[in-house]
Amino acid sequence: MQFRQRPREELELNLIPLIDVIFMLLIFFMLTTTFVHDRTLNVTLPVSSQGTEKRAPVKDHVIEIARDGRIAIDGKIYDSDAIRPVLRSIAADQRPVVVWADADVVNQKVISVLDLAREAGITKVGLGTTPVK
Known part of the structure; x- marks a missing residue:
């Protein structure tokens, strides 16, 4: 007895659900990732009884002043003379x-950095501290 062979359907891999899952994971990780400022200079912030654990939002500009006098603005180290134009752009x-x-x-x-900031027209300035533990 001879059976009739049905034509075989070609197997295909449907990638659309896989792409949907990957995009959903991408959106999830983008929304749950915490963005924080990384310190460029090794700065030990002073302790304050009124300080909080809350870090500066990423949208804020950060000026770091190291113990040896080096200054970093938004992650780039500048000479004391070169910070005026940067402060003006800020x-x-x-x-x-x-x-x-x-x-x-x-x-x-x-005080010198704060004076330069005021001279450049920056009015919203805060000082970073560490809370008492």
Whole structure:
């Protein structure tokens, strides 16, 4: 007895559900990822009883002042003379600025940076601290 062979259907791999799942995972990870400022300089923030664990939002500009006087703005290290144009561009951006000054930095260095920021037109300035543990 001879059976009739049915024509075989070609197997195909449907990638559309796989692509949908990958896009959903991508959206999930983008929404749940926490973006924080990485410190460019090794800065030990001063302790304050009014400080909080809350970090500066990523949208804020960060000025770091190291113990040895080096200054970093938004992750780039600058000379003291070269920060004026950078501060002017930050002032035009009108976003808040957070100053992370090392606890052992000379107070005059912080005041000088704050003066340059005020001169550039920056009005929203905060100082980063660490809460008492």
